[in-house]
Amino acid sequence: MAINKIIIANWKMNLDTKEEAEKTASLVDNEDAVICPPFVFIDAVSRIIKKGKLGAQNCFYQEKGAFTGEISPIALMNMGCEYVIVGHSERRSIFQETSEDVNKKIKTATKLGLKVVVCVGEMKECTCDENDDENAEYIKKQLEESLQGTSPENIIIAYEPVSAVGSGCPIPVYVGKDRFNFIKRVLIDIYQIKIDTEEDITTVDVNIPILYGGSVNRENATDYLYEAGFDGLLVGGASLDGEHFQDICNKIKK
Ligand code: PGA
Secondary structure (H helix, E strand, O other), X not given: OOOOOEEEEEOOOOOOOHHHHHHHHHOOXXXXXXXXXXXXXXXXXXXXXXXXXXXXXXXXXXXXXXXXXXXXXXXXHHOOOOEEEEOOHXXXXXXXXXXXXXXXXXXXXXXXXXXXXXXXXXXXXXXXXXXXXXXXXXXXXXXXXXXXXXXXXXXXXXXXOHHHOOOOOOOOHHHHHHHHHHHHHHHHXXXXXXXXXXXXXXXXXXXXXXXXXXXXXXXXXXXXXXXOOOOEEEEOHHHHOHHHHHHHHOOOOO
């Protein structure tokens, strides 16, 4: 069964006022959209969101306790969040988050019933080469370490090549397509998913959504959704303009 496509807005640490957050969220009206505002605006957005769902950009791996400055996954759920992003490349590079940390977060958040968007991506400049084994190995390692001991329910993978994040330079669609199938293969191994060995990987359905993220906009969204075949998109910069984000959501064919 084909997975329903999903488009996630990652506002990061942008939109400085409640009014701005509300205005941006009010322009989004799509059942396949998920908005991940800064924590301080989650409540305001939850009151204004129409058909979309609510998510958070991070959470801690403990449910509660003496962890000054951290965010409880239970509190996020109580605020109406159904999704949480973990292991974003900015968290991995700026805040030194490791795949081990990501693994703990996934275990806690999925146990509680949150849908967890696990970000992985290349270690260095995308070489735009489908046969770039070094980068492929790196993505495989991130996936294996992050997903170790987890079960596939409520897992969503976001493939975000670091060079494409926030740069205005998305990777070529043919590389995206190759990576999409590569990640599928890795997930089949990690979760021991039974497939017909004769089956062409491009037609195999692993039932774990694999999204693309990195300089997505209304012009290129369709390419990643339908040419590369991703199950959805994680959108940063272009999600800060509610109308632009809504246009991206509208690219989903019904
Ligand atoms: P971008 O960010 O769309 O601005 O490249 C994507 C992300 O970081 O999730």
